[in-house]
Structures are given as C-alpha cells and as structure tokens.
Amino acid sequence: MRLELACHQGIGPKVEGKALVSADNFSARYDLDRLQGIFSRPEHALFGQSYVGKVLVCNTAKGGVATAWMLHEMASRGMAPKAILFNHANTILAQGAALADMALCDRFADGDITKLIETGDHVTVDPGRGIVLVERSG
C-alpha cells in the first residue's frame, strides 16, 4: 500500500525512515530519557520504546520550551528521531527543528496523522514540498 499525504510546508531536510506512532503528545523534556534514547515517562503510550532514527508521529507538542534546545543536542549525538510529524506542532517544536535541521511537518489535509500512519510503515518526509509518502508492506 502506498499513500501520499499533503501537509503544511514544514522545516528541515527530506528524510525517510520507519514510523513510530502514538496518539499521545510529545515533549523532549517531559517524556524522554535522552541519554538512552527511549520514552521514559511511564504514562506515555510509547513508554520504553526507542525513538532513535525513527519518524516519530504524535498528536501535538506539549510542555515547555526546553525541546527547542534538546532536539539539537540529541541530533549532535546521533540520538534523535529522523523526523517528527504532528497533527499540530507548537512554536517550540518548529524552532527546535530549525536549529537541529530536523524534518518536521504538521497540519495534514487527510485528517488525523496518528491514524493515517502505523508503526513500522516506511515513511518519506519532504518538508519543503509539504508531502509525506507512506509505504506499508503486506
């Protein structure tokens, strides 16, 4: 199966990777053990899972401003997601993606992105064109 999803113009380079999806919200400060590269907040739907090198798909950004630095710090150690997709980003995630040169997109024309993509899908994110390509085997 192959899906082409249109979204708002995003930030960062064109990348591809495996999707890690939850309908939960996201903050690098609140939810992650950034040294281990896993979700560490027990209440988070992705608790215990590694986000490193993944196309992370969440509902929206939550919490404070720290993520704007943290994405850059995580990327510098090769311990960051490849891209983040949201239904709605907030200002902090956009600013963080800009500094980290990380792909970030939101506002998808076809509805809830956390339902349109499944964990394990192969996803190509093209922020400049506002296009996300989803390929699902089987």
Place this chain on the structure above:
Amino acid sequence: MRLTDEERAMLAGERGEPRRWAMDHMLKVGAMFDAEDFVPVAQAHMMVDPESVGEAGVRFLEGLAAHNEADRRVAVPMITDPRGVDLNHYRPLGQTEAMADLERRTIKALTRLGILMTNTCINYQTIMPPVMGEHMAYGDTGVVIYCNSVCGARSNFEGGPSALAAGLTGRTPRYGLHLDENRRATRRFIVRHQPRGLVEWGALGAIVGRLAGSYWEVPVIEGIETVPGSDELKHLGAAMASFGSTPLFHLVGITPEAPTLDAVGGTALAAHEITEADFASLTASYGSKGDPVDVVVFAAPQLSLVEMQRVADLVAGHQRYPETAMLVCTSPAVYADATRLGLVDTIEAFGAKVLEGTCFYNQYAREIGEANGWTRLLSNSAKIVNILGGYGYQPALRSAEDCVRAARTGRIP
C-alpha cells in the same frame, strides 16, 4: 515574508554572522506559521540551562560569542531564565564538575552577547513586567502565559534559539499570539469550586491545561469570585502552560483582554464545568496520605519574596526530618532581598537549602535524584509534579503547609 531593508541587510550578513543566522532561523519558523512580516520586540528572555543546551548548544553559543562586539551584541534588552547549576551549591546536590563547567561556559558566552544574567522565570514579578500590547520574545512558558494573560503583552513560546534570534535582531516573526485573531477564546470553562491556596490555583491550571491540550487553544474561565494575586496567577498559568502547552488564558472580569465573556468571543462556546471533584481527583493522582517523602521542593516557578516569607513562617522554630531533604529555588534578586531580610537564614536554620537562580526541574533533576536517592518528591507546584514523572520521580502534590509538615515528619500528612 516581507522584509524591510534592514532585515534584508541582516539576512545578507551585512550586520554580521550572528544576525544572519538569526534571520535565517526566524524565516524558517515564520514560513511554517505563515508569518507575513516581522514585529519589533521590546525584550527577549532566554531559556538556556545546560541540561537542555548540552555540549552542542554551548559550542553553538560560543561560536556566536566569538564574533566581534558590534556583530554579537543583542539589539534589545535580553534576560535569562533559571540556570541549571547554582555555582555556590552544586557538589552537595551531586552535580558534577562537568555540569558546572558547561554552566560556566554558557554564562561566559551569554555575557559576551550582552545578555543580562537575571536567571529568573519570575521576571514579571522582579525585573520589569511588560505593558499591555507590548510585543515580546519570552522563553519559559510560565513567563509567556503570565505576561500574555495577566499583563496583556504579546509573546509566543520562544525556545532558547528563537529568543536569542529575537534578541540579536530586535524582532520576531509576526504569527501566533502577536495576532489578534489567535487571542480569542476557543474553550470555555466555568469554575464551581473556588481555588484555595497556591496549590489549588496550580491544580486549576492543570485541569484546564489538560482539557485544552494544545498551544492553539485559548481557555476563557468564568466563575472566579475574588481577584487572585500575582502568585496565584503565577501558579495558575505555569501549571496550565505545563499541562496544556497553553500560552494564553482569560479570566472574565479579571484579566485585561476579557472584561466580559463577549470581549474574547466566548459567548458562543459550549461551557465545561470544573467542580471540587476535579480538584480532588487531580490531587489524588499525586501521592497519598502517609507516603514517605525523600525530598520536598518549593520551585517552578521560582518563589517570590512573599512566598519566601510564607515558607519562612511555616518552618520557623521547627526542624527538618533528617531523612527528608528540602530545597527552595528563587531568583538572584529575591535571594538577595530574602537574605537581607533574614528569610534565607530562617529557612536554612530549619535544615532546608535555598538555591539561587536555578529551578529544580532544569538542574539535572534525573542525575541529582539518582545521586541523592530521591524518588518520592513532594511539592506545592502542579507544574513540577507534571514534569518530573518522566525524570524517574514519583511526584506528589500538596499545599505548602503539608509540604512543610512532610519535611518535618518524613511523610505526607
């Protein structure tokens, strides 16, 4: 985006590399949010604790700071959020020399950029509150929500890099809360239980923030029967911003943009009632009577002078339980006054420690928890209990009075 001649010159590098980087950064962010132009800002305020910034971020700041003075100095007054290391008290917390060194390098770089090291998240109580309608580039969500909601200023959440870009150029992309249309209410709440004490003002913020749940929602709240003070609004806003990533709220008849429900477009919105049961349910999810407590924390936001006096009054004449630590975080400005007035001595005679210019959750909370064996943390800040769940703590939320009782007995009363 439409650029002025000056903005084009900065983008072309004619005003130095730091300002070229700043314009490039802000254009990327502005494009994502469909900004049409830039708006001048009066001040910038930067979250830049070393835990978040890391080695890579410090190197980035040192790179900017290495430019000549004309190119590197910020263009508008720029101040800082709490530090991650109190350089007068870090070894006893289990913070390392590597953490302190990162802090020292950060301070050195920021000072070279002309940034005032205020180290505070209560600048609206201690440095210079903004004026209604003033455009700002504030970091720290608690600062943004207070200044937008209580003062009527206009700021988005600015992460450290974007706040710095605004400081270097004196402007920010005009999107989000700089625009009238994004300041109108989108969610309506009616409060049926009057908050009592700072902990319940924070709890109300947590309840509303969790229900609003997005940067792009603006809660309007009816039913508050008395005018809350600055510390109450501080805890309301800080918790709402933490639980909901919410940057603006209106209190009908209290905050300046909402003299009436209609003034913020709230009359057509369906109302959600918040009852005493909602408060009880929130508190019950954070700790139970009799639970042991490893550390009591007064922080997030930093304490005002009035809160410092309240804590001093509660602890005066008592002694801390030896197995339960207690930390109090305040700004350098308040710390100086509280020292002069004897409040720091009173709090420390109890056996607590007052930290200057830091806030607990952004000072390597995971590492200091592990170094000291702290997992069961008690606070009267709804914001801090929300954050610390992801840092390996089991956080509990109670009033300031109960926090001090727990610090005396080792258990939640």
